[in-house]
Amino acid sequence: xxxxxxxxxxxxxxxxxxxxxxxxxxxxxxxxxxxxxxxxxxxxxxxxxxxxxxxxxxxxxxxxxxxxxxxxxxxxxxxxxxxxxxxxxxxxxxxxxxxxx
Numbered sequence: 001x002x003x004x005x006x007x008x009x010x011x012x013x014x015x016x017x018x019x020x021x022x023x024x025x026x027x028x029x030x031x032x033x034x035x036x037x038x039x040x041x042x043x044x045x046x047x048x049x050x051x052x053x054x055x056x057x058x059x060x061x062x063x064x065x066x067x068x069x070x071x072x073x074x075x076x077x078x079x080x081x082x083x084x085x086x087x088x089x090x091x092x093x094x095x096x097x098x099x100x101x
Contacts, residue, residue, distance in 0.1 A: 025099060025100050025101065026063070026098070026099040026100075027095045027099040027100045029058055029061075029063050030063055030064065030065065030066055030099065031066070032054065032058065033055060033058045033059065033063050033064060033065045034065040034066045034067055034077065034078070035085065036051050036052075036054055036055035036058070036065075037055065037065050037067065038078060038080070038085050039051035039052075066094050077094065
């Protein structure tokens with residue numbers, strides 16, 4: 001006697017994921033962390049979520065914003081205008097020896 005059985009099998013299509021790997025000096029990475037701390041918006045409805053992801057990946061590697069150092073409240077490294085983020089000129093060496101190697 002013949003019998004039949006129907007099976008549903010999910011077939012996964014191959015997915016190509018694109019990734020970017022950056023090689024940065026410590027100074028470049030810390031500058032990026034500093035910029036990431038200035039990104040506003042809601043993490044679920046704007047690009048802020050992507051900025052948070054970059055920030056968290058760098059912080060997990062022990063990198064921190066230049067503004068996290070004990071600089072005093074009025075010594076912020078940045079200021080904003082209506083459309084731009086600017087870094088203030090400073091005579092204090094913010095970048096430590098070895099961070100640009």
